[in-house]
Amino acid sequence: DTAVSQTPKYLVTQMGNDKSIKCEQNLGHDTMYWYKQDSKKFLKIMFSYNNKELIINETVPNRFSPKSPDKAHLNLHINSLELGDSAVYFCASSPSDNSNQPQHFGDGTRLSIL
């Protein structure tokens, strides 16, 4: 039973392409997140959605566009990929945006830009 699942697990593509990463959670949570983990292993929040509404947009280039068709899904579309976009992208969810609840993470999508 995968609680937070992301697809694809690996993504290798050329600079300038457009790609999407999908995330689904089966925990019944209201809040979902996208994080980026760079080569130095720092995890940084990118976006957060609560009940399909954007609540955090952490100064991410507008080439990145999250979409939440329902509260169980939060997809990430990236336009005009750049070399610096190479990273591991993690999706996470929590019961709500209440600060005192732990977040549950997916296994990550490893994006490599050639």
Added chain:
Amino acid sequence: KQEVTQIPAALSVPEGENLVLNCSFTDSAIYNLQWFRQDPGKGLTSLLLIQSSQREQTSGRLNASLDKSSGRSTLYIAASQPGDSATYLCAVRDDYKLSFGAGTTVTVRA
């Protein structure tokens, strides 16, 4: 801006030894502090969450302390086992987001 630092960056110990992992943060106005474990090629698993009003949390062989006023937390892992080998991440929660440290990579030698 919150900054989270974890020392050491890497640690190698023989099996059975106790582990001590340190985390410090610059802004003490936090709601909670969480410790996560990350295995290679995997996501993060939440280990312990300490509320800002608490001093420590325990789960099995794991114990985490929090000193909010000095901006520090310590994760203790008793009687380490090879299966404890992983990267341990500390994260602090302020009004709206988690801020992570870069992690401590632990190797427990059999």
